Amino acid sequence: xxxxxxxxxxxxxxxxxxxxxxxxxxxxxxxxxxxxxxxxxxxxxxxxxxxxxxxxxxxxxxxxxxxxxxxxxxxxxxxxxxxxxxxxxxxxxxxxxxxxxxxxxxxxxxxxxxxxxxxxxxxxxxxxxxxxxxxxxxxxxxxxxxxxxxxxxxxxxxxxxxxxxxxxxxxxxxxxxxxxxxxxxxxxxxxxxxxxxxxxxxxxxxxxxxxxxxxxxxxxxxxxxxxxxxxxxxxxxxxxxxxxxxxxxxxxxxxxxxxxxxxxxxxxxxxxxxxxxxxxxxxxxxxxxxxxxxxxxxxxxxxxxxxx
Amino acid sequence: xxxxxxxxxxxxxxxxxxxxxxxxxxxxxxxxxxxxxxxxxxxxxxxxxxxxxxxxxxxxxxxxxxxxxxxxxxxxxxxxxxxxxxxxxxxxxxxxxxxxxxxxxxxxxxxxxxxxxxxxxxxxxxxxxxxxxxxxxxxxxxxxxxxxxxxxxxxxxxxxxxxxxxxxxxxxxxxxxxxxxxxxxxxxxxxxxxxxxxxxxxxxxxxxxxxxxxxxxxxxxxxxxxxxxxxxxxxxxxxxxxxxxxxxxxxxxxxxxxxxxxxxxxxxxxxxxxxxxxxxxxxxxxxxxxxxxxxxxxxxxxxxxxxxxxxxxxxxxxxxxxxxxxxxxxxxxxxxxxxxxxxxxxxxxxxxxxxxxxxxxxxxxxxxxxxxxxxxxxxxxxxxxxxxxxxxxxxxxxxxx
Numbered sequence: 247x248x249x250x251x252x253x254x255x256x257x258x259x260x261x262x263x264x265x266x267x268x269x270x271x272x273x274x275x276x277x278x279x280x281x282x283x284x285x286x287x288x289x290x291x292x293x294x295x296x297x298x299x300x301x302x303x304x305x306x307x308x309x310x311x312x313x314x315x316x317x318x319x320x321x322x323x324x325x326x327x328x329x330x331x332x333x334x335x336x337x338x339x340x341x342x343x344x345x346x347x348x349x350x351x352x353x354x355x356x357x358x359x360x361x362x363x364x365x366x367x368x369x370x371x372x373x374x375x376x377x378x379x380x381x382x383x384x385x386x387x388x389x390x391x392x393x394x395x396x397x398x399x400x401x402x403x404x405x406x407x408x409x410x411x412x413x414x415x416x417x418x419x420x421x422x423x424x425x426x427x428x429x430x431x432x433x434x435x436x437x438x439x440x441x442x443x444x445x446x447x448x449x450x451x452x453x454x455x456x457x458x459x460x461x462x463x464x465x466x467x468x469x470x471x472x473x474x475x476x477x478x479x480x481x482x483x484x485x486x487x488x489x490x491x492x493x494x495x496x497x498x499x500x501x502x503x504x505x506x507x508x509x510x511x512x513x514x515x516x517x518x519x520x521x522x523x524x525x526x527x528x529x530x531x532x533x534x535x536x537x538x539x540x541x542x543x544x545x546x547x548x549x550x551x552x553x554x
Numbered sequence: 555x556x557x558x559x560x561x562x563x564x565x566x567x568x569x570x571x572x573x574x575x576x577x578x579x580x581x582x583x584x585x586x587x588x589x590x591x592x593x594x595x596x597x598x599x600x601x602x603x604x605x606x607x608x609x610x611x612x613x614x615x616x617x618x619x620x621x622x623x624x625x626x627x628x629x630x631x632x633x634x635x636x637x638x639x640x641x642x643x644x645x646x647x648x649x650x651x652x653x654x655x656x657x658x659x660x661x662x663x664x665x666x667x668x669x670x671x672x673x674x675x676x677x678x679x680x681x682x683x684x685x686x687x688x689x690x691x692x693x694x695x696x697x698x699x700x701x702x703x704x705x706x707x708x709x710x711x712x713x714x715x716x717x718x719x720x721x722x723x724x725x726x727x728x729x730x731x732x733x734x735x736x737x738x739x740x741x742x743x744x745x746x747x748x749x750x751x752x753x754x755x756x757x758x759x760x761x762x763x764x765x766x767x768x769x770x771x772x773x774x775x776x777x778x779x780x781x782x783x784x785x786x787x788x789x790x791x792x793x794x795x796x797x798x799x800x801x802x803x804x805x806x807x808x809x810x811x812x813x814x815x816x817x818x819x820x821x822x823x824x825x826x827x828x829x830x831x832x833x834x835x836x837x838x839x840x841x842x843x844x845x846x847x848x849x850x851x852x853x854x855x856x857x858x859x860x861x862x863x864x865x866x867x868x869x870x871x872x873x874x875x876x877x878x879x880x881x882x883x884x885x886x887x888x889x890x891x892x893x894x895x896x897x898x899x900x901x902x903x904x905x906x907x908x909x910x911x912x913x914x915x916x917x918x919x920x921x922x923x924x925x926x927x928x929x930x931x932x933x934x935x936x937x938x939x940x941x942x943x944x945x946x947x948x949x950x951x952x953x954x955x
Contacts, residue, residue: 495570495571497570499570499571499573500569500571500573500574503574504574508574508577508578508581509581524589527678527679530679531679
């Protein structure tokens with residue numbers, strides 16, 4: 247509101263002024279990362295035998311989201327008014343949906359984390375953190391319904407991942423954001439950055455192979471979605487074509503194609519595919535590039551919307 | 555700049571695409587270097603002990619490929635060699651290059667990497683590569699900090715920019731063929747050296763066959779490219795390689811004055827005269843940029859919306875290459891600063907009674923500008939036309955006035 251107020255009432259504010267700084271891209275990136283981590287943890291828990299890595303992913307998800315929400319809160323003009331989001335639920339407002347989704351994400355990730363422990367390992371955990379023993383009943387509940395908890399984790403992860411894109415595309419007056427592809431694009435990108443982050447955090451051969459396969463699929467899907475996003479803009483009206491021109495010869499061309507497409511997608515995809523035939527040693531290069539690309543995607547799209 | 559492919563890709567309207575291509579090429583180059591074994595310090599250091607000449611062979615092949623590629627592109631009119639030389643060939647400074655080369659060699663043998671290969675090694679996960687690259691950054695920072703002390707040395711033994719084919723006075727294509735021939739001969743020589751210095755049992759029999767195959771591939775490849783570049787000699791209607799840069803379109807002093815006063819956001823004025831001359835008198839809102847300082851200004855990076863107008867002392871023979879890298883329109887003040895003096899700093903000649911409305915308006919503008927710039931009392935109003943009494947014109951250029 248504050249921004250709209252400033253933009254619309256002050257004739258000296260140049261049109262197209264960038265009002266969103268670093269906070270929003272950081273929040274969108276960490277939100278997507280958190281969503282992806284929880285989905286990956288739920289997907290891989292029964293497929294790979296690396297409980298440590300799965301627990302790490304589940305634990306990292308709410309932490310990443312909390313840091314992201316901290317950034318979002320810093321962006322608010324009236325920081326004390328944040329509670330107002332939770333005083334009502336507006337069915338037609340993506341922001342309201344998002345605010346409640348963010349809140350739902352925490353209990354689901356806690357349940358997911360508890361369901362990863364059997365009674366023995368939970369008892370060991372309680373030995374280290376005595377406060378956790380109060381959650382014993384909850385742990386038994388989560389463990390008994392772990393399939394349901396997994397499904398809830400996947401659903402809330404998808405919800406959060408899609409929401410980070412919908413947040414932008416709901417502001418349809420901005421031509422570059424006026425695309426339904428942004429939701430799935432941010433979800434898939436969050437998924438691939440989460441796979442990359444987990445690759446950095448855990449070095450087990452089994453989980454590395456599984457993450458690499460997931461990442462290849464996610465990156466390929468992301469490339470296709472970026473193609474659809476650009477085609478969608480190009481086949482839109484004049485304002486949307488102008489927005490597409492930002493990436494096709496305009497001021498964002500070099501950063502978008504070199505950071506997002508080449509560094510973040512094409513090179514990691516090629517290296518992942520070449521890793522086995524060429525017997526390449528897995529290094530931090532691929533995950534780091536995917537993370538750079540994922541962050542650049544948010545930063546550039548947030549800027550593009552404000553420029554269009 | 556129509557002919558010069560790499561430059562129009564990097565400075566003109568395609569700059570953004572050019573940068574993307576640079577990133578793609580960078581990744582490809584790094585990948586090829588890594589595959590050639592350049593991410594391993596032992597392989598690189600073996601070059602200095604003459605046991606493994608791969609570095610020499612790969613680098614020489616790269617140089618020859620680039621040279622022949624450029625020659626072919628020039629031959630078919632895609633690249634302007636003269637423009638290329640002006641923009642990317644660095645000047646020769648004998649002493650700093652000698653000392654710098656020795657220091658680089660020392661760093662190379664100590665760490666096992668040169669700056670480029672240290673990045674390749676870092677990307678392959680080698681910690682020594684990361685440490686070396688950190689050293690490159692720290693060294694560059696230190697050099698930057700102590701630069702004022704080394705500024706004289708930095709340009710010692712300056713020989714200017716020259717190209718081998720100019721220096722030897724032979725056509726580029728002939729020199730290209732000679733260099734390729736020398737490269738092939740050195741390739742063979744390098745293989746011999748390798749055989750002499752190779753440690754016993756270092757080369758198993760099966761790899762010898764692979765080496766022979768790749769050697770044949772390199773020879774056939776380079777000879778083929780050399781042949782193609784020679785064929786381009788025979789192409790008809792080759793464009794003139796050394797076409798002088800086009801002269802700049804001009805703008806008159808009056809047009810410039812009107813834009814500076816009425817629409818200052820549409821124009822960016824550079825005064826190319828010496829700092830002293832510019833400091834004394836210059837076009838309002840112009841910036842003193844002596845020719846020697848033009849290169850430091852980052853002209854290609856300036857926002858291209860306003861037209862760039864250059865003011866010189868009237869002695870500018872041709873447009874400096876740096877100016878042509880401006881992404882917007884570049885204009886030259888016709889007649890140089892003298893024309894500005896004559897228009898804006900001299901008292902406007904009085905108008906006759908028969909002057910038209912346009913002439914009156916032009917006179918008023920000029921008189922007001924003259925008064926504003928010189929502090930002289932306003933010139934008398936133009937003689938009134940029949941039935942029209944002009945109001946005194948407000949002084950221009952006063953911002954909110």
